[in-house]
Amino acid sequence: MRNNVFIALLILWTSSLYSQELPQSIWDQVESYIEDLDDEVDLSVLFDRLELLYAHPYDINQVSYDELQELRLLSEIQINDLLAHREQFGDLLMIEELQAIPSFNVVDINRIRLFFSVADTKRIPLSIDQMLLRSKQEVFLKWGQTLEDKAGFVSEEGEDPRYLGDKNKLQLRYRGNYEYKLRYGLIIEKDEGEQLFSDTIYKGLDYLTAHVYLKDYSTLFKDIALGDFSISMGQGLIAHNGFGAGKSAWVTDIKRGGRALRPYTSVTENGYHRGIGVTLRPRDRFELTLFGSQVNRDGNLQENTEDPDEPILFFSSLQTSGAHRTIGEKEDKGVAKLTSFGSIIKYLGPNYNIALNHSNSSLSQPIVRSDARYNLFRFSGRHLANTSIDYSWRIRNVHLFGESAYSSDGGTAHLSGALIGLDSKMSLALLYRNYGVGYNSINPNAFGESSLVNNESGFYLGLEFSPSNRWKIRTYADLWRHPWLRARIANPSSGKEYLVRVDYFIKRKLSVYVQYFYEDKLQNLRLDDPGAATKLNVGRQQQRHKLRIHFSNKVSKFLELRNRLEFTSFENPNGISKGYLLFQDVLYKPWNSPLSFTARFALFDTDDGNSRLYAYENSILYEFGIPTYSGRGMRYYINLRYKALRNTTLEFRIARTTKDRGNNGSGLEAIDGRTRTDIKAQIRHRF
Numbered sequence: 001m002r003n004n005v006f007i008a009l010l011i012l013w014t015s016s017l018y019s020q021e022l023p024q025s026i027w028d029q030v031e032s033y034i035e036d037l038d039d040e041v042d043l044s045v046l047f048d049r050l051e052l053l054y055a056h057p058y059d060i061n062q063v064s065y066d067e068l069q070e071l072r073l074l075s076e077i078q079i080n081d082l083l084a085h086r087e088q089f090g091d092l093l094m095i096e097e098l099q100a101i102p103s104f105n106v107v108d109i110n111r112i113r114l115f116f117s118v119a120d121t122k123r124i125p126l127s128i129d130q131m132l133l134r135s136k137q138e139v140f141l142k143w144g145q146t147l148e149d150k151a152g153f154v155s156e157e158g159e160d161p162r163y164l165g166d167k168n169k170l171q172l173r174y175r176g177n178y179e180y181k182l183r184y185g186l187i188i189e190k191d192e193g194e195q196l197f198s199d200t201i202y203k204g205l206d207y208l209t210a211h212v213y214l215k216d217y218s219t220l221f222k223d224i225a226l227g228d229f230s231i232s233m234g235q236g237l238i239a240h241n242g243f244g245a246g247k248s249a250w251v252t253d254i255k256r257g258g259r260a261l262r263p264y265t266s267v268t269e270n271g272y273h274r275g276i277g278v279t280l281r282p283r284d285r286f287e288l289t290l291f292g293s294q295v296n297r298d299g300n301l302q303e304n305t306e307d308p309d310e311p312i313l314f315f316s317s318l319q320t321s322g323a324h325r326t327i328g329e330k331e332d333k334g335v336a337k338l339t340s341f342g343s344i345i346k347y348l349g350p351n352y353n354i355a356l357n358h359s360n361s362s363l364s365q366p367i368v369r370s371d372a373r374y375n376l377f378r379f380s381g382r383h384l385a386n387t388s389i390d391y392s393w394r395i396r397n398v399h400l401f402g403e404s405a406y407s408s409d410g411g412t413a414h415l416s417g418a419l420i421g422l423d424s425k426m427s428l429a430l431l432y433r434n435y436g437v438g439y440n441s442i443n444p445n446a447f448g449e450s451s452l453v454n455n456e457s458g459f460y461l462g463l464e465f466s467p468s469n470r471w472k473i474r475t476y477a478d479l480w481r482h483p484w485l486r487a488r489i490a491n492p493s494s495g496k497e498y499l500v501r502v503d504y505f506i507k508r509k510l511s512v513y514v515q516y517f518y519e520d521k522l523q524n525l526r527l528d529d530p531g532a533a534t535k536l537n538v539g540r541q542q543q544r545h546k547l548r549i550h551f552s553n554k555v556s557k558f559l560e561l562r563n564r565l566e567f568t569s570f571e572n573p574n575g576i577s578k579g580y581l582l583f584q585d586v587l588y589k590p591w592n593s594p595l596s597f598t599a600r601f602a603l604f605d606t607d608d609g610n611s612r613l614y615a616y617e618n619s620i621l622y623e624f625g626i627p628t629y630s631g632r633g634m635r636y637y638i639n640l641r642y643k644a645l646r647n648t649t650l651e652f653r654i655a656r657t658t659k660d661r662g663n664n665g666s667g668l669e670a671i672d673g674r675t676r677t678d679i680k681a682q683i684r685h686r687f
């Protein structure tokens with residue numbers, strides 16, 4: 001997150017420090033950060049880090065740039081100013097000294113109190129066995145299902161249902177930690193339609209992930225990761241598993257960062273490494289990260305039988321859905337063995353750093369793409385290596401960063417950005433990217449319009465202005481072009497995107513914002529041609545407008561009401577599609593009661609899927625949804641939370657959508673009826 005993200009609330013002291021939970025303000029601000037995304041998000045990794053930090057604050061005199069950036073509590077300008085202040089004046093004696101830094105105000109300082117302290121640096125480090133003895137444990141058990149039958153569960157003409165498993169969604173999550181130094185845990189999960197245990201095709205548990213992570217154990221060992229972990233390099237041209245740093249209403253949050261190694265604690269069933277990683281500090285200002293991994297990825301395995309004596313196995317693609325419900329999906333599970341190794345050599349100067357990154361990946365069988373023209377420059381084969389150089393440089397109120405990468409199939413990609421504090425009330429973000437059509441990586445995650453990080457160039461400008469403590473104006477513009485064809489775009493193309501948002505605050509009482517979004521880009525369109533036997537796919541520009549008005553009113557310390565009205569309009573040569581969404585939220589969370597709840601009632605009406613709308617939804621702990629509102633109907637949900645005991649929390653959720661018009665799902669997820677009802681329950685116990 002970034003500046004003014006976390007507003008301080010009064011913290012209630014309980015008999016157990018570890019049993020404290022994050023203030024509601026943090027949940028609220030995370031919601032405001034992700035509400036513009038168009039897909040569901042697994043935020044367990046972010047909240048896992050924040051909760052540990054809330055219970056065991058960092059020493060503000062020792063916290064590093066990577067740790068400050070990774071937690072997203074401050075803006076880049078504030079991080080730079082804090083580090084410069086420490087370098088010039090030495091350690092802070094108390095948090096109040098932050099008042100001497102122009103980019104910090106009273107609200108920022110109160111927020112810092114929640115997560116940072118001036119600690120005793122003379123603490124004696126503990127051995128691993130001592131940390132294990134003193135560590136805290138936590139167990140989550142979660143269950144859920146859709147009450148109505150989806151098409152995949154329905155038998156047709158005497159045939160067995162397409163889905164092999166039952167309707168239950170199950171998850172077991174166990175984790176332990178000693179402060180933020182030692183972390184370990186595992187997750188077992190199955191989705192609806194999947195088998196928890198399988199004795200055919202792919203034997204064993206559907207999804208199991210486990211990790212052990214040791215942080216800052218000694219002057220030599222900065223990070224040690226065993227089991228499942230994620231790797232982050234530079235700005236994501238090769239790989240990155242950080243949260244945020246993309247196009248959103250947080251217009252200056254565009255730089256990726258954080259530690260190179262992290263434990264993998266997500267239920268997203270792709271993108272992680274399995275093996276060992278270590279970050280060493282062999283000399284002052286030098287860091288060396290080494291990792292090795294072998295993990296089974298889902299892939300569409302096929303056989304080339306042109307030569308019957310020597311058939312050739314190959315993958316047409318790697319699958320990323322993580323779904324293993326049908327025989328076909330089960331056949332794709334874990335068939336691609338991906339072996340990876342790599343390194344990061346990093347030098348940390350007083351106000352800059354530079355790193356050399358390398359990753360080498362090998363598949364058990366080659367990827368052979370279809371002969372579609374847009375695949376001409378996509379990666380094919382078994383081996384792919386990537387090398388990059390990334391940098392970061394702080395010069396007073398300017399922060400420069402970037403990365404340049406090369407892939408072994410001859411492609412290059414470049415990204416350069418700047419974050420500028422024009423004054424204490426205004427900040428500017430600039431970013432230019434140029435991803436070559438021939439650049440490829442297995443797991444890239446960089447800023448851009450496309451997730452592939454190739455065939456794209458563009459320029460982004462974001463501006464944030466706070467004329468007073470009650471007003472904030474944010475805007476961005478992003479212009480891009482794709483010099484080659486894409487999967488659903490039949491021509492080289494270009495696009496543009498604009499956002500303007502105006503916020504008004506009355507501290508602890510009211511917040512209102514108005515947001516306008518505009519997008520213009522090329523997309524394939526099926527047009528009727530009287531002279532043709534079939535419809536033609538041609539590239540045509542399409543425009544999308546969205547206008548949102550949002551109110552959040554804190555009626556009391558325990559009760560908050562939220563209202564939103566959003567309109568959308570979509571236009572292409574086939575016509576105009578319009579829609580609206582209106583909802584009312586109620587959040588009741590008393591500090592002195594074991595029972596709390598959140599609820600929503602929404603009405604929506606859209607002409608078709610082109611004018612669909614999205615809205616963030618609260619759910620049970622560590623879970624969030626951003627469902628699609630399409631067609632005409634209503635939707636409600638209720639989340640109940642009950643603290644049965646000091647260390648045990650029970651949660652229940654019911655959500656129901658009723659439609660008068662529009663599809664209720666598609667394919668095997670379609671429901672034959674007007675309603676869809678989802679229920680979930682979770683128990684969380686700490687010991």
